[in-house]
Amino acid sequence: MKLPRSLRLFTVLAFGYAFLYGPIFLLVIYSFNESKLVTVWSGFSVKWYGELLHNEKLLEAAWLSLKIAFVSATLATIFGTMAALVLDRFGRFRGRTLLSGMIAAPLVMPEVITGLAMLLLFVALETMIGWPAGRGQTTITIAHVTFSMAFVAIVVQSRLRHMDRSLEEAAQDLGARPLKVFFVITLPIIAPSLVAGWLLGFTLSLDDLVIASFVSGPGSTTLPMVVFSSVRLGVSPQINALATVIIVTVAVCITLAGKLMTLKDDGRKPKRS
Amino acid sequence: MLRPAERNAPSSPRFEPWTQPGNTPFIRVQGVSKAFGGEPAVTGANLDIYKGELFSLLGGSGCGKTTLLRLIAGFEVPDDGRILIDGIDMTGVPPYERPVNMVFQSYALFPHMSVERNIAFGLRQERMPRKEMNERVSQALDLLRLTPLSSRRPDQLSGGQRQRVALARALVKHPKVLLLDEPLAALDKKLRENTQFELVNIQERVGITFILVTHDQEEAMTMSTRIGIMNEGYIEQVGTPREIYEFPGTRFVADFIGAANMFGGVILRLDEQGAAIQAPDIETEVEVAHAGAGVAGMPVTVMVRPEKVRISKTAPKNQDTNRTEGTVVEIGYLGDMSIFHVRLDSGKVMQASQLNLHQDAEQKITWEDRVHLSWHPSNAVMLTL
Amino acid sequence: MKTNGLVARIQGKPDRWKERWGQRLVAAVPMGWLLVFFLAPFLFVLKIAFSESRLGIPPYQPLLEWVDGAVLQLQFNLANFGFFLEDPLYAAAYLSSLKMAAVSTLICLMIGYPMAYSITKVRQPWRNVLLMLVILPFWTSFLIRVYAWIGILKNEGLLNNFLMWVGVIDQPLPLLHSPFAVYVGIVYSYLPFMILPLYATLERMDLTLREAAQDLGCRPWEVMLKITLPLSLPGIIAGSMLVFIPAAGEFVIPDLLGGSNVLMIGKVLWNEFFLNRDWPLASAVAVVMLVLLLVPFMLFQHYQARQDEAEAR
Numbered sequence: 028m029k030l031p032r033s034l035r036l037f038t039v040l041a042f043g044y045a046f047l048y049g050p051i052f053l054l055v056i057y058s059f060n061e062s063k064l065v066t067v068w069s070g071f072s073v074k075w076y077g078e079l080l081h082n083e084k085l086l087e088a089a090w091l092s093l094k095i096a097f098v099s100a101t102l103a104t105i106f107g108t109m110a111a112l113v114l115d116r117f118g119r120f121r122g123r124t125l126l127s128g129m130i131a132a133p134l135v136m137p138e139v140i141t142g143l144a145m146l147l148l149f150v151a152l153e154t155m156i157g158w159p160a161g162r163g164q165t166t167i168t169i170a171h172v173t174f175s176m177a178f179v180a181i182v183v184q185s186r187l188r189h190m191d192r193s194l195e196e197a198a199q200d201l202g203a204r205p206l207k208v209f210f211v212i213t214l215p216i217i218a219p220s221l222v223a224g225w226l227l228g229f230t231l232s233l234d235d236l237v238i239a240s241f242v243s244g245p246g247s248t249t250l251p252m253v254v255f256s257s258v259r260l261g262v263s264p265q266i267n268a269l270a271t272v273i274i275v276t277v278a279v280c281i282t283l284a285g286k287l288m289t290l291k292d293d294g295r296k297p298k299r300s
Numbered sequence: 301m302l303r304p305a306e307r308n309a310p311s312s313p314r315f316e317p318w319t320q321p322g323n324t325p326f327i328r329v330q331g332v333s334k335a336f337g338g339e340p341a342v343t344g345a346n347l348d349i350y351k352g353e354l355f356s357l358l359g360g361s362g363c364g365k366t367t368l369l370r371l372i373a374g375f376e377v378p379d380d381g382r383i384l385i386d387g388i389d390m391t392g393v394p395p396y397e398r399p400v401n402m403v404f405q406s407y408a409l410f411p412h413m414s415v416e417r418n419i420a421f422g423l424r425q426e427r428m429p430r431k432e433m434n435e436r437v438s439q440a441l442d443l444l445r446l447t448p449l450s451s452r453r454p455d456q457l458s459g460g461q462r463q464r465v466a467l468a469r470a471l472v473k474h475p476k477v478l479l480l481d482e483p484l485a486a487l488d489k490k491l492r493e494n495t496q497f498e499l500v501n502i503q504e505r506v507g508i509t510f511i512l513v514t515h516d517q518e519e520a521m522t523m524s525t526r527i528g529i530m531n532e533g534y535i536e537q538v539g540t541p542r543e544i545y546e547f548p549g550t551r552f553v554a555d556f557i558g559a560a561n562m563f564g565g566v567i568l569r570l571d572e573q574g575a576a577i578q579a580p581d582i583e584t585e586v587e588v589a590h591a592g593a594g595v596a597g598m599p600v601t602v603m604v605r606p607e608k609v610r611i612s613k614t615a616p617k618n619q620d621t622n623r624t625e626g627t628v629v630e631i632g633y634l635g636d637m638s639i640f641h642v643r644l645d646s647g648k649v650m651q652a653s654q655l656n657l658h659q660d661a662e663q664k665i666t667w668e669d670r671v672h673l674s675w676h677p678s679n680a681v682m683l684t685l
Numbered sequence: 686m687k688t689n690g691l692v693a694r695i696q697g698k699p700d701r702w703k704e705r706w707g708q709r710l711v712a713a714v715p716m717g718w719l720l721v722f723f724l725a726p727f728l729f730v731l732k733i734a735f736s737e738s739r740l741g742i743p744p745y746q747p748l749l750e751w752v753d754g755a756v757l758q759l760q761f762n763l764a765n766f767g768f769f770l771e772d773p774l775y776a777a778a779y780l781s782s783l784k785m786a787a788v789s790t791l792i793c794l795m796i797g798y799p800m801a802y803s804i805t806k807v808r809q810p811w812r813n814v815l816l817m818l819v820i821l822p823f824w825t826s827f828l829i830r831v832y833a834w835i836g837i838l839k840n841e842g843l844l845n846n847f848l849m850w851v852g853v854i855d856q857p858l859p860l861l862h863s864p865f866a867v868y869v870g871i872v873y874s875y876l877p878f879m880i881l882p883l884y885a886t887l888e889r890m891d892l893t894l895r896e897a898a899q900d901l902g903c904r905p906w907e908v909m910l911k912i913t914l915p916l917s918l919p920g921i922i923a924g925s926m927l928v929f930i931p932a933a934g935e936f937v938i939p940d941l942l943g944g945s946n947v948l949m950i951g952k953v954l955w956n957e958f959f960l961n962r963d964w965p966l967a968s969a970v971a972v973v974m975l976v977l978l979l980v981p982f983m984l985f986q987h988y989q990a991r992q993d994e995a996e997a998r
Contacts, residue, residue: 036803040815043800047822047876050833053843057836067841110715117708122716129719131986135927137934137978139951140971143958144726147968151729173722176715196375197408199395201422201473205704215412227824234826237936241958251828258832258941262839270829277825281817394704 051274058267075268082265085253092233092250095164099171100228104221106172107179107228114180115187133177142241145170149242162244170242171235175228182227186220187213226280233273315525316540317350324387326351326509327372327477332381334367341367343533345381349526354503354510356520359530360556365513368530369479372511374398386476396425401470402479405486407462409454415465416441416450422473440472443502460491467499471506478503480512484519496523517557521545529553545605547590550685554603559639561604561650562683567596575682576621577602581648587621587677594684601683608679609652611640611665616674623674626650628667642671727975734765734968765969775953775970779977782950785864786933789871790879793928794921796872797879801920802913804880805887816884823877831870831941838866838942862944870938871928878927886920886992887913919988926985930978950974 061072079085114127133141149159149166159165194216198208214221236251243249257263317323325348332345342364349355357365370376372383374395383390390398401422409418419440423433441447444464454462463483470478483499484492500523503510514520520527521541529536529544529552537549548554554562565579565586575591579602586602594600610616616623629649630641639653652673665671769775804815822830837843838860845857860866890913898908936951943949950970958967 036806039799039803040807043796043803044815044818046796046873047819050830050837050873051822051825053837054829054833106715106718109711110719113712113715117712120712122712126712126716126719127990128986129723131989132982133723135930135982135985137931137936137951137974139934139936139954140730140974141726143954143967143971144730145722147729147733147964148722148726169722173719176718180715191406191408193404193406193408194410196373196395197402197404197469198410198421199375200373200400200402201469202396202425203421204396206707207425212410230824230826234828236828237955251826254826254828254832255937258828258835262832262836266829266832267836270826270832273829274825278821281821281824 054267055271055274058264058271060264060267063264075264076272078265079268079272084248085250085265085269088248088250088253091164091247095168095171095249096229096232099168099175099232100225102168102172103175103179103228104225107176107224108183108217108221110176110180111183111187115184130177130180133174134181136174138235138237139241141174142170142238145173145238146241162242163247166242166244167239167247167249170238171228171232174238175231178227178231179221179224182224183217183220186217190216230277230280315352317352318348318526323350325349326353326386327511328384329368329372330382330384332368332371332378332383334364334371334376334378340533342371342378345533345535347528347535347538349509349511351509352507353525354500354512354523356512356514356524356527357530358514358517358520358527358556360515363530364533365515365530366481369402369481369511369513372477373400373402373479399476400479401473401475401477402481403463403466403470403483405482407454407466407486409462409465409469411454414451414453415446415457418454418465419446419469419472422469426473436472440468443471443505444468459487460495463487463495467502471502471508475508477509477511480510482513482515484514484516492519499523521557529556531556547681548603548683551601551603551683554681554683559606559651559653561606561609562601563648564599564601567594567598567600567682570594570596574677575600577682581644581646582622582624583645584623585621586680588680588682589678590680591682592684594682598684603681603683604675604679606639606651606653607637608675609650610674611642611652611654612672612674613665613669615672619674622677622680623672624650625670625672628665628669628671631665631667640665640671642673730968730971730975733965734972735763736965765965766973768966768969769973774948775950778948778950778953779973781948782933783977785867785871785947785949786929786935789868789875789932790925790929792868792872793876793879794925797876797883797924798921801880801883801887804884819877819880819884827874828937830874831938834866834870834873834942835861838869861942862946864943864947866942867939867947867949870942871932871935874938875928875932879924882923882927882992883917883920886917890916919992922984922988923992926981926988930981930985933978934974 057068058075059071059073060068061074062069110126110130114123114130117123145166146162149162149169152158153160159169190213194212195208198212199205203211234251235249236255239249240252240255243252254266254269257266327347327349329345329347332342333340334342345364345368347368357368359365367376371378372385372390374390374393378391385399410421413421416437420433420437423436428436438447441450444467446461446464446468449457449461449465454465457465463486467483480499484495487495496519499510512520512523521544524541526538526540527544528538531552537544537553539547539549544553545557548557548560551562554560563579563581565577565582568576568578568585570576570591574587574589575594577586577588577600579586588602624644626642626644628640629643632639632641633656635656637653637655639651642650642652644650650673800819804812804819807815835842839845840857840859840861842861844860845854848854849857894916895908895912898912899905903911934951934954935949936955939947939949939952940955943952954967954970954974957963957970
């Protein structure tokens with residue numbers, strides 16, 4: 028028997044989303060489990076959240092991660108937007124292929140390779156010019172800027188591509204110089220994509236384990252590194268609690284960003300009839 | 301039907317500055333060429349436009365009309381040639397320093413600014429004192445009946461309102477030339493017709509030179525003082541709507557504007573009175589009052605507009621040139637008139653149109669009827685290109 | 686004449702020059718950053734892959750060395766690559782990585798395509814919500830999403846408990862620390878990367894094409910096979926590469942879910958680096974991995990560029 032089309036559609040989506048969200052929901056539910064055995068339900072409790080607040084090592088790592096994420100997301104947004112502008116607005120020039128390759132590569136590059144390569148660069152730079160002295164917050168930030176800016180560039184570029192170019196021409200036509208056109212017209216119109224790009228860079232940085240492991244030094248342990256070493260030892264209800272905190276925070280941020288992105292279709296190219 | 305409007309633009313009863321030899325053109329396009337990636341868009345364009353004109357660039361898509369407009373605006377740099385506005389060479393002057401403003405096809409209203417701020421945008425760039433600026437903006441709002449909408453955002457406006465905002469935004473700068481890129485294309489038919497007249501009105505009131513790009517010949521005919529017809533990057537002909545329609549210079553123009561019957565032939569005789577032409581499709585000799593240069597034996601094309609062709613069941617009296625016979629194969633009833641497609645004995649199909657003056661015509665012409673077609677020598681044009 | 690235009694451009698007002706230099710500056714910043722911090726590092730990987738391991742900091746011999754303070758000696762060391770031939774472990778790790786990445790990509794495609802297609806069929810306010818829901822897990826911590834599966838798959842985990850409770854099995858299945866767990870982890874983590882480009886191409890597709898095909902006598906499955914599928918090929922390639930390339934070098938998933946039973950090259954590299962502290966060998970592993978992934982990457986780049994052009998139109 029053939030299922031009606033709408034039912035087939037519903038089934039596909041229901042299974043798909045169940046697969047995507049099931050594990051996350053289980054994780055959240057079991058963060059409220061009283062038992063130390065994560066997978067055996069014994070009663071509702073928020074004690075793991077309390078313990079989380081007293082885990083000095085974890086809090087310290089979280090603070091470091093947040094600092095790195097903030098700085099790297101901000102720098103990545105600036106550089107990534109510049110790269111997007113160059114790729115979308117400057118036409119064909121020598122080096123365009125190279126730039127677009129260097130933007131696309133970090134999106135897919137296995138993290139172990141990026142991490143190793145970055146570390147070797149930092150070591151070589153240190154022996155050659157003495158900077159960066161040692162590894163830690165600075166090197167992790169640089170590494171995160173590098174791969175985050177690729178993501179920012181992709182997001183911003185897609186917004187730029189859908190922007191009506193005649194808006195910029197109109198501003199020039201009315202007497203605004205190119206730099207002014209950018210700040211008064213282009214930037215406000217693509218602003219939602221910058222916000223989205225920044226948030227993306229922020230979470231990518233907050234989430235990165237592999238690259239940070241390579242380029243960090245003694246005394247600079249980020250949150251994912253703490254989580255990883257704890258997870259390696261086995262499942263712990265504290266990690267469930269931490270995961271829930273992260274998931275809720277991210278969900279709130281993303282919903283806000285999504286609202287911003289879809290707020291208005293301002294400045295889109297007119298639909299051709 | 302095309303009814304070329306005789307325009308009585310600024311002041312003088314007949315506004316035809318191009319006929320007075322002492323006048324210097326306001327905008328001069330001299331030998332301008334532009335190619336994109338080896339693909340020529342505009343080739344060797346020469347154009348003189350006078351102050352106060354409403355000049356139309358008319359052509360199909362990809363004919364180069366928009367490129368020429370963008371060259372005048374400064375968005376494109378010509379590969380060759382130069383453009384002068386009010387006697388000043390504009391080569392190398394960026395768009396933001398040209399005394400030229402543009403109404404974009406998409407209107408390009410800044411979505412994050414209110415109507416008022418959109419209109420004030422250009423004046424802000426000039427750092428105009430606030431008092432004067434407000435005055436100018438409110439004048440512009442008034443002129444285009446936008447005052448009640450001044451605090452709205454573009455996405456809260458209808459198509460016609462957006463068009464008026466775009467116009468106000470450009471006019472408020474008091475440009476020497478206003479460029480309009482298909483300004484009416486996004487409007488529906490009824491609104492478009494009303495706006496055509498409104499645009500002409502505004503142009504006459506502000507006295508600014510308008511250059512308008514359009515693919516709509518009716519629009520160009522009704523609004524313009526003169527029209528430049530473009531085809532494949534070349535300007536084919538420049539003239540008043542009447543000149544373009546009645547005396548096309550090339551086969552392309554004849555075909556592009558309105559309907560045309562064209563047939564090939566060879567010149568028999570040629571003098572000041574006109575030419576006599578031997579055309580294989582037409583039984584009799586063809587006399588043409590409006591003939592250009594040529595010599596006997598030269599191959600030419602004769603063009604007659606369908607409404608200039610008389611159609612009758614009986615043979616026309618006292619006429620032994622410019623007539624032929626055929627069979628009606630198709631009738632197009634358009635309400636105010638009918639178009640008859642008549643197959644000549646040579647196999648060629650000619651069109652003749654007739655006004656439907658009476659609700660029921662006494663002498664009805666119908667399918668398969670044998671009819672006579674004739675026209676006056678002064679209603680035919682000889683084309684050599 | 687071309688020269689006229691050139692002269693005109695040179696004579697152009699200084700503003701155009703300023704504009705041009707401004708553009709160069711804007712281009713130079715991201716370009717410079719990526720050259721120094723993204724491209725240059727790979728040169729060091731290449732360099733160190735050819736140098737000899739030693740005890741010390743940094744733990745490798747320089748390639749160029751002053752011998753007796755006078756002769757510049759180039760020590761070109763292929764020994765690191767020799768390892769690959771001597772020890773079958775490396776070849777096995779590469780093959781197993783490529784296989785696991787390929788199979789995961791295929792599974793992602795099989796789940797992702799129907800999902801992306803179904804999303805395009807949903808009406809508008811909901812379509813955006815569904816799309817958002819695809820993106821959302823990608824934003825939550827990757828590590829945590831992998832971690833969630835440990836609790837589900839382990840011997841006394843939720844899945845085994847459930848199956849035993851239902852009575853399908855009476856012994857817990859060894860789900861964790863198996864290739865199965867790694868497949869689940871990769872598919873789960875990378876599914877959004879597959880769905881998004883697929884959705885982008887499917888959404889842009891002209892609906893009338895499908896209608897025209899039906900009108901010309903195609904059955905729905907024929908329309909799918911002859912129209913929709915071929916036209917969504919760029920999306921399929923982009924999505925597949927976004928999954929395949931990083932999955933082939935994945936470390937976290939095989940480490941946490943695969944345990945010692947699953948051999949993947951990302952893990953080998955990690956272990957060479959962090960446990961054996963053999964930087965040159967780790968670099969050599971990376972170089973070979975890069976070479977293997979070069980073709981898929983070019984494919985990705987090619988289709989990406991084509992899609993960009995299509996969108997720009």
